[in-house]
Amino acid sequence: MIGRVFTLEWKEEACIISGDNRALPGNVGKTAIELWCRSKSGHSVLLLVHGLNPYIEISDPKTNSNSTSPSLSLESISEDWRVVGTPLLLGNKLYEGEERPHWRVFVKDTTIVRKLRSELSTRGWDVTSSDILLVHRLLMDCDLGPHISFSGEVLWANERAPKEITRLEDADSASERIKQLGGAGLYPVDLIMSCDVSDLRRIEPFPTPFVTFSYDLETSVKHNTILCAAAVIDRSGQRTIHEFKGSEKEIMEGLTRLVREEDPDFITGYNIDNFDLPRTQERSEENSNSFSEQSSMFGWGRVPLTNKEIGVKKTGRIFPQRQQNRVWRISGRIPLDAWWQARQTLSPQRESLRYVSNLLWPEQDDKQKLDVDASQMDMEWKNRPEEVMEYCVRDTILPLDILERLKSIPRKEALASVSSTTVETASAGTTSQWIDSLVVRLADRNGVAIPTTNRTTGRREQIAGGYVHEVEPGVKNWVAVLDFKSMYPSIMISNNICSTTLIRDSSIESSHFVSPITNTRYLSKDKRIGLVPLLLQDLMNSRDKYKKAYSQALEDGDEDEAFLNDQLQYAVKILMNSFYGVFASSFYRFTHEKLGASITEWARYNITEIITNLESDGYDVVYSDTDSIFVCTMSEDNTPAKKPDSGSELLAWESAKEETIKLGEQLASQFTKEGAELEFETALSAFFSHGAKKRYVGRVIWPREELLIRGYEVRRTDSFSILSKTMTEMFELILEGDEEGAINLAKSVITEVQQGKIPASDLIVSRSCKGSWDKKYGKWVFDKIYANPDSLPYVRAAKERISRGLQFTPGMKVGYIITDSKTSPMEVKAWLVDEIGGDPPKPDPQYYVNRLAKSLGRITSALNFDESKLKDYAKNPSTQKSLFDF
DNA sequence: CCAGCACCCTAG
DNA sequence: TTAGCTAGGGTGCTGG
Structure with a gap:
């Protein structure tokens, strides 16, 4: 291997993709943290960070805050072979509502933490801060996010590394030096560096030029063997296509060589999680006699091909791995399945690559042209190998186009930035990990101990949720929609709801917050501001900041800056909305069962109080769900909902609209109170429901014009298209006041179905x-x-x-x-x-007639025309000429 | 024909 | 190092 190495200091900016750690050689009780990064200028970096070593924290349940000598033995801990030095007294920390002294215990190696934790807790200690990955610990302790600047010593660089780094040296000695510093050897990256924790700094987020690898296998239906493969590398928009033919072994070796040479951050494809990755794993196992041989076919991890990394068991970091039914992990890289991304952001009716690309690019025939029969792949490969390869290549390009269109990668990066974690955690982690990243670091700075995740199994009793108002069947004209701004976060902030402020005993406090139903109490803010309320307030402020920056950038015509800030504000929104769920869960480390219940009871109390007040003031509250209120703005108004073309009727319509907006704004401000800000969201000229909660439609006229549909079959991915289409058109008619037209439409469509005139593709x-x-x-x-x-x-x-x-x-x-x-x-x-x-x-026409009659009949029955009449009509349309025959 | 149940999918 | 929540509508099958 040719490379350039030096005794050079180098400094730059990068985004952390993921991290791991390795103990330094010689059993010295020190650990190096590996950070895989992509630099702002485009090359990849592996950073070996020193100076942070694994630790856990302990306290004695029988020791109170005034004492510093525990009843349990600290000496026996010092003597434990797994422990480095003596426990360090940290002073008092808050644990389960009590202040007591805590000690930090340094542990030789991260791999033995679990065992030590359980032993110490058996001995009677309360063990905290003991289930946090060291790389997360690094980001927390140094208050870093994914975007960092760093400086340090260059250990190795290849051709893609910055030109300023020039001195040549031999690979073996570089590898040796890296190993001494705790690294694994020559990682397949552009630049390898070493630094100290103090050399890392948080910097403002920037769009990282990530490199993405997309691949697709064509396999034999009969034997599951790989026939051919294709891959595309996307290096900030520049794409190169690669085709692989030959024996299975040659194909997989080709793919692996490409991964290791091009060094991508993301690995994508369509359905790779459940097909291409498991199949590559299987076939590479099948085609090899040793892990070492297998690593030439599936050694995609961003680590050197050393014996240690290949491993003697299935634990070598060189191989992509998946724990029982969970996401795939590839050391230093991020698997990102385009199928899953499409499913999550688009909720498509069907999920084949053809269907999704047709949905995204309806005008582009060539993207979805069907030319190879996948169920006959063996024959196709034999007879038309060029076409199969072309098809395979196209299926590697489409996933990249999908990720690009859905902005999947910038979204993950933005979420990583606002939650101050690695891009991998943002992408593949759980909501509780995002929240951990923020809450744990704040707790550390505020003398709050970090309990372990609650491992109890079995479901606890459910807590009560949001309030949903009954809805009457029929149309209501001129409706203002009000809703609470970030309802649950606001409630947590204003009532100081947090496990650190929960009053657990019956002690008398001079002032505190009391929840309206269960009388759960939280400390007043002058006693202690809860960590979570503090954090949520910060997030709210930062969202406002990003929104402002977005508007400013739009004004300045800076599209990139606008895009970045829009992603960031959206990520904050997602993150804030995740808090309630995590704190209402049964397992989260900072959860107490009372927290979730208090949040929703305050919510129900606030909204039902407003509804009662509105009603007693004579307003007609049409509907309400959790944080929204739909209220009629005119009691006896005959202004039609349909917008007239011109004349005095148009003037009347415009004035009804103005009236609705004015009242919406007035009511919003009237019922807004501290910590429960009500906003006027939309004005509707008409609202309709057949009388079921969570199912309604509205004609939005302000601040934009659109048809709003919630809950109905139209929104459901398990509906069929003729039902969705017909129902949508009926809603349009109903909201314009044309009920007869809606009923006639239902009748005619059902008749057509009865007569078998509707193509199967609509069913x-x-x-x-x-x-x-x-x-x-x-x-x-x-x-x-x-x-x-x-x-x-x-x-x-x-x-x-x-x-x-x-x-x-x-x-x-x-x-x-x-x-x-x-x-x-x-x-x-x-x-x-x-x-x-x-x-x-x-299709069986009778089934579809019944389904349509039932679904559309629910709508028409709200207009006094029920299901059975629709079906009768379908059976014999000629004898029933007029709508009002019945 | 109906109640009870398993299961899917959505609103928020 | 397993893991956000509840409320609600609807379809289809089973067994009485």
Whole structure:
């Protein structure tokens, strides 16, 4: 290997992708933290950080705040072989509502923390700060986010490293030096450096030029073997395409060489989590006799190909790994499945790559042209290898286009920035890890001990949630929608709700907050401001700051700056909204069961009080859900909801609109109080519901014009398109006051379905289907998950898919057509036309007539025209000429 | 025909 | 180093 090395100091800025740690050689009780970064100027960096060593904290439950000598033995801890030095007295910390002295115990190595923790707690100690990864500890203790500047000693650099670094030296001695410093050897990155914790600084977020690798395998349906593969590298927009043919071994070695040479941060593809990665793992195992051999085919981890990293068990960091049904982990890189991203942000009706690309780029035929039959891949590969390869290449480009369109990567980076964690944690971590990142560092600075995650299993009793107002069937004209700004966070802030302020005993406090129903008490703010309220207030302020910066950047015409700030404000919103759920959970480290319940009871109290007041003032409250209130702005007004074209009617309409806006603003300010800010969100010219909670539509006229639909089939991914289309059109008509038109539309569509005039493609039902892989028998099974799988239509459709040689992954949506509803369970046929073409299944008209009559009938019955009338009409449309015959 | 149940998906 | 929450609507199957 050729490289350049020096005794050079180097300083630059980068974004932390992920991190890990390794003990320094010689059992010296020191640990180096590895940070994999992408620099602002585009090269990759591995940073070995020194100066932070693993520790845990302990306290004695029997020692109070006035004493510094515990009843338990500190000496025996000092003598433990796993412990470095003597425990360090930190002073008092708050733990479960009590102040008591805490000691910090340094541990030789991160791998033995778990055992030591359980031993100490068996001996009677309360052990805290003991389940936090060292790399997270680094970010917390040094108050860093993902964007950092650093300076240090250069240990190794390749051709992509900055030109200023020039002196040549040999690879072996560089590798040796890296190992002495706790590293693993020559990592496959552009630049390797060493520094001290004090050399790291938090800096303002910037858009990092990440490198992404997208890949796709074509495999034999018969033998599961790999036929060919393609990959694309995206280096800040510049893409290079790579094709792989030959033996399976050659294909996988080619992919692995590409990963190691191009050194991507993200690894993507369509459905890689459940298909390409597990298949590559399987085939590389099958094609090798040792881990070392396998590493040439699947050694994608960003670590050197040393014996230690390859490992003697399946624990070597060189291999991508997945713990039981969880996300994939690849050392130093981030797997990011385009399928999952599309599913999460788009909620598409169906989830095949064809369907999603058609959804995103309807005008581009070439992106979705069907030219290879995936269910006959062996034959296709034999007869038309060029076309198969072209198809394979296209399927590696599309995932990159999807991520680009959904802004997935900048979103993860923004979330990492506002939650001050690595991009990997933002991308693959859990909501409680994002919140940990902020709460733990604040707790450390405020003398609050860090309890471990609550590992109890089994569900505790549910807490009560939000309030939902009954809704009457029918249309209401001129409605103002008010809602609370960040309701749950505001409640936590204004009532100082936090585990650090919860009053746990019956002690008398001079002043405190008391929840309205269960009388849960929280300290007043002059006694102590809760960590979480403090944090939420900070986040609220920072969101305002980002929003301002966004507007300013738009004004200045700086698109990049506007985009960055928009991402950041959005990430803050996501993060703030995650707090309630985490604190209402049963396992989170700073949770107490009373916290979640207090938040929602204050919420219910606030909103029902306002509703009562509005009603007693004579207002008609049409609907309310958790943090929103829909209120009629005119009691006896006949101004039609449909916007007239001109004349005096238009003037009347405009004045009704003005009136609604004025009243909306007035009511919002009237009912706003400290810590519960009510905002006027939208004005509706008409509101309709058939009378069910969480199902309504509105004609929005301010601040923009749109049709608002909530809950109804139109919003559901398991509806079929003729139902969604018809219902949407009916809503348009109803909100314009044309009820007759809506009923007629329902009748005519049902008639067409009865007569078999609607194409099957408008009748596809799609639902997600779970399943688990039976290793022993090598097939998908459903009875571990479902009580009676064969009675579920989507399971039967999934089984049909599988039997036809198509991919199945747990949780995927499966499309099907109901072909005979007279039997029970009803007969369904999988929708495979998108993937393998052929004739569509023949739908059972009666089933669809019934479904439409039921769903559309719910709507029309609110207009006094019920389901049975719709069905009668469909059976014999010619005899029923007028709507009002009935 | 109906109640009870399992399961999916959405609102917030 | 396992893990956000509750409220609510709706479909289809089973068994009486």
